[in-house]
Amino acid sequence: MAKPKIKEKRWTVDLEKKIQEEHFSNKERYSFNPNSEKEIFVIDTPPPYPSGTWHIGAVAQYSMIDVIARSQRLLGKEVYFPWGVDRNGINIEFTVEKKTGRKMKTYDRAEFLDLCREEIEKYTQEMRNIAKRVGLSCAYDQEYLTDAPDYRSVTQSIFIDLFKKGAIVEELRPNLYDPVEGTTIAEAEVERLSRKTKLVDVRWSVTGDSKHEPVIISTTRPELICACGIVLVHPDDSRYQHLVGKSLDLPLPTAGRSKSVEIKAHPSVNMEFGSGVLMVCSFGDQNDVSVFRELGLTPFQAIDLEGKITELGDSLSGMLVLDARKKAIEILESEDKIENLVERDQEIPVSERGKNPIEIILLKEWYVRQTHIQERMKELSNEINFIPSRNKQFLLDWMENITIDWPVSRRRWYHTEIPIWYSEDRTKVVTPPHGTYVQPWKDSPPSDSVVLDRETCKELGKYEDLKSELGSLEGEEKVFDTWMDSSNSNLYVSGYLSNPKLFDRAFPTGVRPQGKEIVRTWLYYTLLKSTLLLDKPGFANVWIDGLGMDPWGRKMSKSLGNGIDASSVLECGFGGRTGSWKIKGPEGKQVALQAKKIGSECFRFWKAADAQVGDDFQINPEQIELRYFGVLTKIFNVGRFASQFEFDGDLDTIPDDLENEDKWILAEFSDLLEKAKTGYSELDIYTAAQGIKTFSTGVFASHWLEMAKTRLYNDDASATWTLHRIFRDLLSILSPVCPFFTHHLSTTLYEKSSVEIDVFPESPISDTKSWTDITESLVDFNSVVWKAKKDAGVSLAAPISGHNVPDSLKDIESALVSMHKLED
RNA sequence: GGGCCGGUGGUCUAGGGGUUAUGACGUCGCCCUUACAAGGCGAAGAUCGGCGGUUCGAUUCCGCCCCGGCCCA
Numbered sequence: 001m002a003k004p005k006i007k008e009k010r011w012t013v014d015l016e017k018k019i020q021e022e023h024f025s026n027k028e029r030y031s032f033n034p035n036s037e038k039e040i041f042v043i044d045t046p047p048p049y050p051s052g053t054w055h056i057g058a059v060a061q062y063s064m065i066d067v068i069a070r071s072q073r074l075l076g077k078e079v080y081f082p083w084g085v086d087r088n089g090i091n092i093e094f095t096v097e098k099k100t101g102r103k104m105k106t107y108d109r110a111e112f113l114d115l116c117r118e119e120i121e122k123y124t125q126e127m128r129n130i131a132k133r134v135g136l137s138c139a140y141d142q143e144y145l146t147d148a149p150d151y152r153s154v155t156q157s158i159f160i161d162l163f164k165k166g167a168i169v170e171e172l173r174p175n176l177y178d179p180v181e182g183t184t185i186a187e188a189e190v191e192r193l194s195r196k197t198k199l200v201d202v203r204w205s206v207t208g209d210s211k212h213e214p215v216i217i218s219t220t221r222p223e224l225i226c227a228c229g230i231v232l233v234h235p236d237d238s239r240y241q242h243l244v245g246k247s248l249d250l251p252l253p254t255a256g257r258s259k260s261v262e263i264k265a266h267p268s269v270n271m272e273f274g275s276g277v278l279m280v281c282s283f284g285d286q287n288d289v290s291v292f293r294e295l296g297l298t299p300f301q302a303i304d305l306e307g308k309i310t311e312l313g314d315s316l317s318g319m320l321v322l323d324a325r326k327k328a329i330e331i332l333e334s335e336d337k338i339e340n341l342v343e344r345d346q347e348i349p350v351s352e353r354g355k356n357p358i359e360i361i362l363l364k365e366w367y368v369r370q371t372h373i374q375e376r377m378k379e380l381s382n383e384i385n386f387i388p389s390r391n392k393q394f395l396l397d398w399m400e401n402i403t404i405d406w407p408v409s410r411r412r413w414y415h416t417e418i419p420i421w422y423s424e425d426r427t428k429v430v431t432p433p434h435g436t437y438v439q440p441w442k443d444s445p446p447s448d449s450v451v452l453d454r455e456t457c458k459e460l461g462k463y464e465d466l467k468s469e470l471g472s473l474e475g476e477e478k479v480f481d482t483w484m485d486s487s488n489s490n491l492y493v494s495g496y497l498s499n500p501k502l503f504d505r506a507f508p509t510g511v512r513p514q515g516k517e518i519v520r521t522w523l524y525y526t527l528l529k530s531t532l533l534l535d536k537p538g539f540a541n542v543w544i545d546g547l548g549m550d551p552w553g554r555k556m557s558k559s560l561g562n563g564i565d566a567s568s569v570l571e572c573g574f575g576g577r578t579g580s581w582k583i584k585g586p587e588g589k590q591v592a593l594q595a596k597k598i599g600s601e602c603f604r605f606w607k608a609a610d611a612q613v614g615d616d617f618q619i620n621p622e623q624i625e626l627r628y629f630g631v632l633t634k635i636f637n638v639g640r641f642a643s644q645f646e647f648d649g650d651l652d653t654i655p656d657d658l659e660n661e662d663k664w665i666l667a668e669f670s671d672l673l674e675k676a677k678t679g680y681s682e683l684d685i686y687t688a689a690q691g692i693k694t695f696s697t698g699v700f701a702s703h704w705l706e707m708a709k710t711r712l713y714n715d716d717a718s719a720t721w722t723l724h725r726i727f728r729d730l731l732s733i734l735s736p737v738c739p740f741f742t743h744h745l746s747t748t749l750y751e752k753s754s755v756e757i758d759v760f761p762e763s764p765i766s767d768t769k770s771w772t773d774i775t776e777s778l779v780d781f782n783s784v785v786w787k788a789k790k791d792a793g794v795s796l797a798a799p800i801s802g803h804n805v806p807d808s809l810k811d812i813e814s815a816l817v818s819m820h821k822l823e824d
Numbered sequence: 825g826g827g828c829c830g831g832u833g834g835u836c837u838a839g840g841g842g843u844u845a846u847g848a849c850g851u852c853g854c855c856c857u858u859a860c861a862a863g864g865c866g867a868a869g870a871u872c873g874g875c876g877g878u879u880c881g882a883u884u885c886c887g888c889c890c891c892g893g894c895c896c897a
Contacts, residue, residue, distance in 0.1 A: 010862065390828070397827055397896065516828095516895080546829090546894090553893065597862085610837085610848095615829080616894070623836070625862095626849055633862050641859030690838095694847090705859085713858085786865055790854070796865075797857045 005643035005748055011636040011741060013573030013599035019740040020133060020600070030137040034495065034502040036078035038758075041510040043069055044490040044539070045138065046522070047084035047146060050123030051091055054130045056619055057548020057556050058515075059566040060607045063600070064545060064685055065513040066136045067608055070736035071680035071688070072510075073137075075760050080506070082493045083138035085127060087120045087147040088415045089482040090181065090353055095119055105182070109413055109441065116414040117147070133570050134600045135739045137755075144492065146485045147414070149437035154492050155485045156419040157434045158533060164457050167369050167532045168408075174282070174289045174299065175363045175407055176349075179307025179321070180356040183411045184365055186481060189352045189521075197348070198325075201275065201339040202332055204231075207247035207260045215240075215248060216339050218274025222332060223324035224281040226254040226313040227302035228261050229292060232278045235265040240277060251337045252328060253314040257300065266291065283360035285349075286403070303359050305411075321359065366418060366478070367405040370528055374399050377527055380537040384508075387683050388614040391516055391544035395527075398520040406525070408481045415479035421445050422454075424471025429454050430463050434497060440475030487525035490538050507534075511541040511683065516614070519544065543683055546616035551593070552585040553618065560584065569621055573597025579621055595625040601741045602628045608689035608737045632741060634697050635734070638705070639727060639745045645712050647724045651750075654764050655721055659711070661815040662722040664778075665704040667771035668695065669726050670763035676733045677760055689737050696730060699775065703782055707812070707819045724749075729761035777808045785820045799823050 008015060023029065034040070045065060048054065069081035093104055096115045104112055124145075131138060144151055162168045175184050200222050203214035217231065231248055233240035240263075247260040261279075268287055269278045280291045282299035292299050302312050309316045309324045315331070316324040332338050349358045377399060386392040409418060419438045421430040429452050430445045432438045438446065449463035451470065460466065488496075490509040495502035508530075514522060523542065530538035547555050550562040557563065561584050572579035572595050581593045598621060606628040611617035658666070672695045679688030711719040728750050735742040735754035746754035765771070785803050789796055799821035805813045816822065 004859080006859095010860080393828060394895070400827095401896070520895085549893080555894070618836075620836085623849070627836090630862065633860070637860040637863085639859085644859080701859090702864085709858095783865090790865060793854085795855080795857050 003644065004640050006636075006640040006745070008636075009640075011601075011632045013571075013597050014575065015744065016599045016601055016740050017133075017574055019744050020135065023135075023740065023743065024132045024140070027141050030081065030139055031141055032080035032082075032139045033078060034080075034499060038076060038078035040080070040502070040506045041072045041077040042080045042490075042494050042506045043082070044493055044509050044512045044526075045082050045084060046514050046518075047086040047144075047486070047489060048127050049086045049089065049091065050120055050127050051095075054127060054566045055548070055556065056564040056566045056569055059130065059134055059570075060548055060603070060617070060619065061513070061515055061545050062131070062136060063134050063604045064607055064613075065543075066134075066138075066739075067604070067685050067689075067736045068511060068513060068543070068683055069137050070739060070755065071685070073758055074732065074736060075677070075680060076758055080493065081136070081138045082142065082144065083128075083131065083136070083140050084144040084146065084489065084493070085124050086482070086486060087124065087145055088485050090183070090412055090414075092116045092120045093412060093414050094353075104413060112413055120147070130566055130570070133567070135604065137739065146482075146489075147416075150498075151485065151488075151492060152416040153435050153437040154488055154497055155416045155480065156432065156437065157497060158488055158491070158529065159480070159484070160419060160431045160434075162368065162532055163431070164452070164459075165532070166457060168366060169369060169405075170364065170366050172362055172364045173367070173404075173407075174292075174360050175365055176358050177305075177361045177363065178351040178354055178356050179303070179305070179359055181351070181354045181412075182305060184363060184407050184409065185351050185358070186406055186408075186483070190349045190358060191352045191355075193348060193350050193355065195348055196343055198329065199274070199342050199344050200329060200332070201341070202251050203337045203339050204248040204251050206243070207249050209246075214337075214339075215243065215277055216275040217277045217279050219279060219284075221281065221284050221325065222252070222328040223309060223313065223316060223321060224284050224302055225250055225252045225279070225328065226257070226309070226316070227281040227283075227300040228279045229282055229297040229300065230280050230295065231261055231263045232266040232269050232280060232291070233263065233276065234269040234271045235267060237269070237271050237276055241265075251335075252316075252331060255311050255314045255317070257312060264295075282362075285360070289360060290403075299362055301362055303361050305361075305363075307359060321357070365407045366409040367407050368484075368528065368532070369405050370402060371405055373528070373531055374402060376535070377531050380531055380535075381527060383537045384539050385541045387541060387543045388612070391519075391614050392542075394516055394519040394544070395523060398524055406481075406528070408484045409478040410481055411477075412479055415482060416485050417441065418476040418478050418480060420476040421449075421473040422476070423451075423469075423473065427454055428452065428460065428466075428470060430470070430473060441477045443475070444473070483521055483525045486522055487529050490526055491529070491533075508537050509539050511543055512539045513543040513545070516544050516546060541683060544614055546611070546614050549616050549618045550583055550585075551591055551618060551620045552583075552589070554586070555616075556619070564619060564621065569598050569603055569624075570600050572621065572625075573599055581621060593620060593622040595621045597629055598625050601738045602632055605631060605689065605693070605737055608685050609693050612686050613684070631693055631697060632738070634701060635730075636741070636745070638696065638701055639731075639749065641705070642723050642727050643749055645715075645720050645723065647720045649717075649721065651721065651725045651728060655718060657718060658722065659716075659718045659815070661704065661707050661812040662718050663765060664771045664774065664812060665700065665726065666722060666765045667768035668699055668704075668775060669729070670765045670768045671772055673729070673733065673761055673763050680736065685737070688733070692730070692734050692737070696734075699779070700726065700730075703779060706782075707815045710818050725764060728754075732757045732761050774808055774811070777806060778812070781806060781809060781816065782820075785822075797821070 069079050072079045096119055177184055197220045199218055199220050201216050201218050205214050206212040243263045244265050247262050249260050280288050282292055283289050301310055304310050307321055309319050311317045417439050419432050421440050430449050432446050433448045436446050445463055447464055451460045451463055451466045494506040494509050526538050530536050550556050568579055579595045583591050606624045672691050675691045676688040708719045731742040731746045731754040739755050742754040789800055801823040803822055805816050
């Protein structure tokens, strides 16, 4: 018996970290070769948005995407697992504003962009570190940044293509608008908050009929009375039919508009709400918008870009919405026009990022048309395989709810610029050629730009040639919604525009992995793009994971203060460091958790084997350690044990004189290989990981190893071959889940790292059934004997009599006799 | 209000018309058996959220309800 080749007595986080650092010192380790002969598999990695710390739930999701990448490599594919960082957007603008205490618009634009770029770079480095720490096998040497010229030029080129196709329009429309941040937002960015508002019952008088009793209209937005275009009652509401056709005087002073409005019947009125009479203003909510559109009314511009009431509001003009509301109530009160006033809870729409109440105002913006193409999108999404299939419903539900086109222009700065210059007479536009990143707010068009007719989008000629006819150009100052960039990620990583040959092979993109919380944004917009641009489904597979929940079963979020920082888990156990977490629960409850050692391998194993894809998963570091570190220790020790038995022969050639008990475990192992292969192929990590865990700690370690021990000590060839063949291949199929762990064991024992294996291990036994049929009785028999020894108070190594090997186990009788020291 | 998911020993969970209802952690008892005490073996512990229905038989299927979560109006 030789000394074990594996020196370490156990797996430690210190060892893990050492391996990790060596691992990524080779920068090309996980490079992507687009010219490979292998089948190409592109993963549309969600580019993380750098914002300080990385959330443990997100890191859990990424580590499972890595399991997909690694398992696809193991299945023989050329995998592109891109490393991208999403850096555009309002978040970094907020961060810089907060840090410097100055609002964006007080800066010079170029100066502000520099500050953003510097700031985001700091956070980006932190992301790269965590990505490597958790073992993501990304092509780091091919990193992409969404704010880099090459990425932004793709966004701009796609915009121009869609514009030429008529899929993008510029129009004056009612828009969701955040007055505090001064920018348009999309439906997908709207959130609802419950707030206390005053519901005011206002008395309106019938025009030219002072004898008529006043009409009561309930509203939460009296400041918008100046924008009222019509008053509606329900056609079935018998209380008000006599009013239809009459007019009402506006109860507040206005300027520059008629002082009264007509009353009409309309089915959208809720008879139960308030008095059952509804004033429709431009624009109090989405219903107002559709009523204005339907009845062809001319909207009023009651709120300006700063969120202040316009001159329309007469004495309210210049006031912020909330102040104007207060003042409006005061005026109404002083004129005795308030019938009743109650405080109530109301769900109001706010912007997701700034939590500011949203106004709907008329703005000239760029829109990606989407309402016309929902049916086609639905057809194309039927060609995509959703994992798990039920999560497709999130997408379908959202598509049902699309009511307006997607406004993509924003009045912000650290985003991709809209690549357009306008001619002096505004009838023509200049657009840059494909692949050129432009900043129209400060640059002139590149010389090879083209001129388009603004209405028809037809190409009129080269910019060079038409320059003189355009007059002085004005560059567009607006930028794109960041989803306009993010929704190109699959096109970008699949080689769209940059590598047509690759694109041909790689599109639709292999898999889009993502969390279910961004189905309505990232997934939806990406599919919209591929439908509009290529009329194709964007992906072969969409893999939608659940959310990380706290130990109380609630979603982890900043606002609840129940999040766990990724590095506290990954570094737990490094250099003797322990982890402790205090996690706030509902109603002031709090739980304190502690762990001694976790690290990336334990964490990944837990996520892979403990939660089905798409299910929400509770993250409890204490449980992760308790349930999975022991599994690692167990497998590590099997390796250490195996490493004392030298095997010089060829592990790939199956000996023809295998013992029966070895055939049995090889059969069990063959079944596991089959199961893991199917699991990995179908992106079902859970089944694969569970199977590996159960096999390695169960029948393999507890039953077969005990049976084979004696023979191993006696250098039995069959036992040694079986042990090493299984352990080597076991490491290979575990490597997608625990790359550092298996890398260490496989390089020490078999000279080749399991993370480099690109052929899925072959089953050593083909007809497994006759052997696996005995597993149950074998496990039972062992239990019976062990229990008998225990009851008799003898050691497990002591001989025992009176136990006969059952008929079903006759094939391995001698192994059982020597294992248990059975005597007659 | 709508959609989706879930409710199984103290905790987390598997399963799915007939099982002795799976496993893990915890608890308790025994064992340092030459890989592993960061182990091993064993024991206790569950009227499978409630009420109805289908069925010879329901924890499983159906309906309603209750509770929790997420998403959306």
